[in-house]
Amino acid sequence: MSVKMAAPILRSCLGRALAGPHDIGRTKPAWLAMALVAISFLSYPAIASSFSATNVAYYLLNIPMAFGLSLLWGYGGVLSFGQVAFFAVSGYVYGIVSGNFPDATWATWAGSLAGLAAAAALAAALGYFIFYARVAAWIVPILTLVLALLLNTFLGLTAGAQWTIGQVALGGYNGMTGIPAFQIGSFVFQDYAFYYLVLGVVLVSFVGLRAFVNSHRGQVLMAIREDVIRTELLGYDVRLEQLFVFVLAAVLSGISGLLYVQWGNYITPSVTSLQQAALPVIWVAVAGRDSLLAVAIVTFLLNQLSYILSSAGNQYALVIIGVFLVAVMLFAPEGIVLRLVRLAQRFRIRKTEVA
Amino acid sequence: MNEETTPPNGAPGPTRRTVLVTAGAAAATVALARPSIVRAASEKSVKIGFIEDQSGNLSIYGIQKLHAAQLAVQEINDGYTLAGGPVGMGVLGSYGLYAPNPPTLTTSGGTLNVVSDGGTPSNKAVVTSDTDEILVSSGEKGLLGQPLQLISADGQSNNILWQQLARRMIQQDRVDVLFAGFASAEREAIRPIVDQHKQLYFYTNQYEGGVADSYTFCTGAVPEQQVIPVMQYMVEKFGPKIFTIAANYNFGQLTAAWVRSFAPVLKAQVIAEEFPPLDVSEFSSVIARVQAAKPDWVMTLLVGQNQSNYYPQAAAAGLHLPMASTINMAQGYEHKRFKPPSLANMHNAVNYMQEIPTKRNQDFVQRFYKMFPNDPYLGQMAQNTYFSIHLYAKAARLAGTTDQETVRKTLEAGWSIEAPEGTVFLEPGTHHASHYIRLAVANEQQQISFARDWSSIAPWWLQRLGVNLVRTPEHKQYTPAEDPFFKMFAPA
Amino acid sequence: MADTISILYQFGTNASFLLLCALGLIVILGMMNIINLAHGEFMMLGAYTASAAVHQGIPLPLAVLLAAAAVGLFGVILERLIVQHFYGRELGALVVTWGISLILAQGALLAFGPFMPPIAIPGGSISVGVYSFSIYWLFLIVFCVVLLAGLAWVYRATNFGLEARAAMQNPAMARALGIRVNRIYMITFGIGSALAGLSGALLAPTTSIAPFMGQQFVAPAFITVVVGGGASVIGGAVGSSALLSLVETPVSFLLGSFWGSVALLVTALVVIRILPGGVSSLGRRLLPRLAR
Numbered sequence A: 001m002s003v004k005m006a007a008p009i010l011r012s013c014l015g016r017a018l019a020g021p022h023d024i025g026r027t028k029p030a031w032l033a034m035a036l037v038a039i040s041f042l043s044y045p046a047i048a049s050s051f052s053a054t055n056v057a058y059y060l061l062n063i064p065m066a067f068g069l070s071l072l073w074g075y076g077g078v079l080s081f082g083q084v085a086f087f088a089v090s091g092y093v094y095g096i097v098s099g100n101f102p103d104a105t106w107a108t109w110a111g112s113l114a115g116l117a118a119a120a121a122l123a124a125a126l127g128y129f130i131f132y133a134r135v136a137a138w139i140v141p142i143l144t145l146v147l148a149l150l151l152n153t154f155l156g157l158t159a160g161a162q163w164t165i166g167q168v169a170l171g172g173y174n175g176m177t178g179i180p181a182f183q184i185g186s187f188v189f190q191d192y193a194f195y196y197l198v199l200g201v202v203l204v205s206f207v208g209l210r211a212f213v214n215s216h217r218g219q220v221l222m223a224i225r226e227d228v229i230r231t232e233l234l235g236y237d238v239r240l241e242q243l244f245v246f247v248l249a250a251v252l253s254g255i256s257g258l259l260y261v262q263w264g265n266y267i268t269p270s271v272t273s274l275q276q277a278a279l280p281v282i283w284v285a286v287a288g289r290d291s292l293l294a295v296a297i298v299t300f301l302l303n304q305l306s307y308i309l310s311s312a313g314n315q316y317a318l319v320i321i322g323v324f325l326v327a328v329m330l331f332a333p334e335g336i337v338l339r340l341v342r343l344a345q346r347f348r349i350r351k352t353e354v355a
Numbered sequence B: 001m002n003e004e005t006t007p008p009n010g011a012p013g014p015t016r017r018t019v020l021v022t023a024g025a026a027a028a029t030v031a032l033a034r035p036s037i038v039r040a041a042s043e044k045s046v047k048i049g050f051i052e053d054q055s056g057n058l059s060i061y062g063i064q065k066l067h068a069a070q071l072a073v074q075e076i077n078d079g080y081t082l083a084g085g086p087v088g089m090g091v092l093g094s095y096g097l098y099a100p101n102p103p104t105l106t107t108s109g110g111t112l113n114v115v116s117d118g119g120t121p122s123n124k125a126v127v128t129s130d131t132d133e134i135l136v137s138s139g140e141k142g143l144l145g146q147p148l149q150l151i152s153a154d155g156q157s158n159n160i161l162w163q164q165l166a167r168r169m170i171q172q173d174r175v176d177v178l179f180a181g182f183a184s185a186e187r188e189a190i191r192p193i194v195d196q197h198k199q200l201y202f203y204t205n206q207y208e209g210g211v212a213d214s215y216t217f218c219t220g221a222v223p224e225q226q227v228i229p230v231m232q233y234m235v236e237k238f239g240p241k242i243f244t245i246a247a248n249y250n251f252g253q254l255t256a257a258w259v260r261s262f263a264p265v266l267k268a269q270v271i272a273e274e275f276p277p278l279d280v281s282e283f284s285s286v287i288a289r290v291q292a293a294k295p296d297w298v299m300t301l302l303v304g305q306n307q308s309n310y311y312p313q314a315a316a317a318g319l320h321l322p323m324a325s326t327i328n329m330a331q332g333y334e335h336k337r338f339k340p341p342s343l344a345n346m347h348n349a350v351n352y353m354q355e356i357p358t359k360r361n362q363d364f365v366q367r368f369y370k371m372f373p374n375d376p377y378l379g380q381m382a383q384n385t386y387f388s389i390h391l392y393a394k395a396a397r398l399a400g401t402t403d404q405e406t407v408r409k410t411l412e413a414g415w416s417i418e419a420p421e422g423t424v425f426l427e428p429g430t431h432h433a434s435h436y437i438r439l440a441v442a443n444e445q446q447q448i449s450f451a452r453d454w455s456s457i458a459p460w461w462l463q464r465l466g467v468n469l470v471r472t473p474e475h476k477q478y479t480p481a482e483d484p485f486f487k488m489f490a491p492a
Numbered sequence C: 001m002a003d004t005i006s007i008l009y010q011f012g013t014n015a016s017f018l019l020l021c022a023l024g025l026i027v028i029l030g031m032m033n034i035i036n037l038a039h040g041e042f043m044m045l046g047a048y049t050a051s052a053a054v055h056q057g058i059p060l061p062l063a064v065l066l067a068a069a070a071v072g073l074f075g076v077i078l079e080r081l082i083v084q085h086f087y088g089r090e091l092g093a094l095v096v097t098w099g100i101s102l103i104l105a106q107g108a109l110l111a112f113g114p115f116m117p118p119i120a121i122p123g124g125s126i127s128v129g130v131y132s133f134s135i136y137w138l139f140l141i142v143f144c145v146v147l148l149a150g151l152a153w154v155y156r157a158t159n160f161g162l163e164a165r166a167a168m169q170n171p172a173m174a175r176a177l178g179i180r181v182n183r184i185y186m187i188t189f190g191i192g193s194a195l196a197g198l199s200g201a202l203l204a205p206t207t208s209i210a211p212f213m214g215q216q217f218v219a220p221a222f223i224t225v226v227v228g229g230g231a232s233v234i235g236g237a238v239g240s241s242a243l244l245s246l247v248e249t250p251v252s253f254l255l256g257s258f259w260g261s262v263a264l265l266v267t268a269l270v271v272i273r274i275l276p277g278g279v280s281s282l283g284r285r286l287l288p289r290l291a292r
Helices: A002-011 A012-019 A029-049 A052-061 A062-076 A084-100 A106-133 A139-158 A192-213 A215-227 A227-234 A238-264 A274-287 A294-310 A318-332 A337-355 B016-032 B059-077 B157-171 B186-198 B221-236 B250-262 B284-293 B310-316 B359-373 B378-401 B405-409 B460-464 C002-032 C037-054 C060-079 C090-112 C135-157 C160-167 C171-177 C182-208 C211-228 C231-254 C257-274 C278-289
Strands: B047-051 B080-081 B084-086 B094-097 B104-108 B112-116 B123-127 B135-137 B148-154 B178-182 B202-203 B211-213 B216-218 B241-246 B270-274 B297-301 B323-325 B347-349 B415-419 B422-427 B432-442 B448-457 B475-477 C125-128 C129-135
Touching: A012 A062, A012 A192, A012 A215, A029 A052, A029 A192, A029 C060, A052 A192, A052 B157, A062 A274, A062 A294, A084 A106, A084 A139, A084 A215, A106 A139, A106 C257, A139 A274, A139 B211, A139 B284, A139 C211, A192 A215, A192 A238, A215 A227, A215 A238, A227 A238, A227 B157, A227 B178, A227 C125, A227 C129, A238 B123, A238 B186, A274 A318, A274 B284, A274 B310, A274 C090, A294 A318, A294 A337, A294 B157, A318 B475, A318 C090, B047 B059, B047 B157, B047 B378, B059 B378, B080 B378, B080 B415, B084 B378, B094 B221, B135 B359, B148 B157, B148 B221, B157 B178, B157 B186, B157 B460, B178 B378, B178 B460, B186 B202, B186 B211, B186 B216, B186 B250, B186 B475, B202 B211, B211 B216, B216 B432, B216 C060, B221 B241, B221 B250, B221 B297, B221 B323, B221 B347, B221 B432, B221 B448, B221 B460, B241 B250, B241 B284, B241 B432, B241 C182, B250 B270, B250 B297, B284 B310, B284 B323, B284 C129, B284 C231, B310 C182, B323 C129, B359 B378, B359 B432, B378 B405, B378 B432, B422 B448, C002 C037, C002 C125, C002 C129, C002 C182, C002 C211, C002 C231, C037 C060, C037 C090, C037 C182, C037 C211, C060 C182, C090 C211, C125 C135, C129 C135, C135 C160, C135 C231, C135 C257, C160 C171, C160 C182, C171 C182, C182 C211, C211 C257, C231 C278
Parallel strands: B047 B148, B047 B178, B178 B202, B202 B216, B241 B270, B241 B297, B297 B323, B323 B347
Antiparallel strands: B080 B135, B084 B415, B094 B123, B104 B112, B211 B475, B347 B432, B415 B422, B422 B432, B432 B448, C125 C129
């Protein structure tokens, strides 16, 4: 792609939005590299078995949830440990709605919309209590963590027969099984088709969120992160903005939840357990929480690392990830990817200075 | 709030070199996305897939099962099998004697010595087979001319990893049979994958019953084999007023439903029920409610390490009512882990405990501890795994192939196998097993004796529901709510 | 009559449980404004130390003190190495202590296996009417009162306490006056860790001693801390555990323990809506008025 061809595209509105200053990877070579990576992911199924493609799809489907936390924490300054709660809610609601209409082709659409709506509603309710009370910053992570744990306990209680909604049993700790895969018309997304579905969702959400953070709304969000009182004095309703981002992050977690139940056709309360709740925070903290691109890369890599270690029987997976987290927080608090990028940048500048 | 530095607007972003380096790394990881673990597939062998929790909360159960599986695989590779064969209908019974008290065992220097044989045999019972020698020669080393290879993976008590591992075993390792799952959640996590790929699968743990799945064989005990015998004994001995404390969790709620429904049949009554969630470990309010209700005995269906705190807390609070359970002691060996008298006066109807005094069991226990001298206990799910692997080998040998469809049909011929617990019969229509059930009692020092036994209880519940997997394939789990009997005798 | 005693006993045990879970957290929160997410694992370490000590033959009271000292020392080391870099960065401290908790829990599992030998609950029980109460829990209730009194004495009547309160109110000013604030932070983190170890060791006989046992204390501890707030250590601790126990005890008794936990969370949400600074800030607001 020559510079002459690229220029008008980049100068367009969307291009300006995508190349805005609030994320890394803005130069032409960066875009080239990203295009290369996208192409390699798109062509991966040609060389991989359906098993490997399904595995990679699992690493990818966690990325929207990580995006949501990055938006909330990195760009908005609000840490939430409870993203997994919205992941669980949307997965369960999808299972309930689409399981009750097993023969209808629109059932999975309805399920998806219902799942996202449920996640958004829960976030709105909780967010009202949190943001309109203007609590201290450290209370939000604690409360959201307690919410996730309480949801875990509640879902585990639903084993009895009275917890059947329509034809679908919530199943308590045994989980809800037999959740239908997403379908459009009569085409069911399984194996390779599912892989492409997940890849498509990740790419679209990346582009969309990138445009969002570079827009005016994104600027306001970052202003709130920097100084709440100043932003309020400038006339913005801080509580509403924070609530909006909280709900948006919940919807993104809900998207991950939908993709997860379609991947495994199964969901249990353990997706919102203490250990699962930690994972999005770890991915985002290690990556560099205020860069969507870094978050995407590291979420993928850490999930892959976790599987490779655990599958080989290594019991140290959790310890290694914990050590990773502590090391990154101590030595590279802005995140590994951003740190590497800036180190290389400094090296480059020093070389040109010497030359 | 934001303590790290972000580049000011308009500053040059990362250079071409840095981004290319990062992109190269990303491209390399795409290549890496293909699992780089190379499996030694050169040697032809019969592959037994095995997934259990060897780390994490459930590891005290998972490691026992792994060791029992390793024992079984070694015995098969050395040319042994358990006595037994395909049968059409029931098995022949005979009249026998066995000792009433468990033998005392000590370990010294890694060898197991039977100190006393438990006293003069005086209990008379119908035993379906009183052969002592159950380990017989199979006529070949390995299975169908190939060695048995146990491919084992650690689920780390993580449901998502279980799903990934099940896929790996089925699609990549291509195992001939899969033995996996301790908790029902783990089984349900992988059952959709098992069904999608028509994988032959054994679930060898006791559970709440109801799984009717063409590809799954459940060889653990089910409620009709444990709840009703223990209730019958307790009502007879202690009285009709029952207080149920059950984990607020599938197993607890479903088993409590069984207790509630069968109480009127036994002329007993559940006067109160309590369902503490799994993470509760502080039981003072539960204990107070038990004391206020004044039952004759307590049915405790507590699951997990947090909930097992009930026993020492109740003992310390002075609550000394007789207790009954279907899960404690035989699985998590609480009678060895907790100090007396926490588990004093505990009764459990079990299909297997290490303390069973028959010679065939003591031989098995000795073989196990010879191979694994440092293991703390040998529980029911380990024994179930052991005889299930032998059963698979026998069926495959008779079928002459490891083709999963053929072996499945062979297993549906109906099989009886001489397990350490006694004779076990694999019922063809329900894919479940009849078990030898004994009533275990723990005394004040938490020593085990067996007060009563039932030599064979069939898994009749699924039969009553009309499940016949030989004729009609199914892939679901039934719950008591689908059985009209459970409401029939409910108090008005 | 026996019923009333039973209800009081349950209230007392619930409140003591909450207090023991949360005290170490509150001490650290009140001083440095950071939440130690590894708190549950510190309690686990205390329980492990006590179990190991008891099974070496050391009597339980000594084992408990040993556990407190060991975990306190461990906390000081951790503080010097890692935590001190995060003062002023609350969210960063949250995340790094989370990482530490993962390493500790998983590491305990790998190093010591799935569980430690249990400690028998000492003391028997006494009966009133149809109820019987554990003597050990009665001891714990009394011990909590004594512990709170001790902490109050340290903060009010010692030099260290005076300097600590100064550092809590205005660290910059305290530094300007020559108080070594960093040393106070270190000692406070040590005290908070020691309290966590103490609680873990005290609660060890009532629970199974396993690597993930910290998780059962995490939710009650956090809710107590959120409701208590950081303004006053003693006031926050007492007020919060009393209020929460007041709500939880009847709900648990009538509806079961799950609804008790739900009631805790709902109470926490309502309290922070009305009193964002927690219960301890109520004291701050009322005291000046009382002084007038």
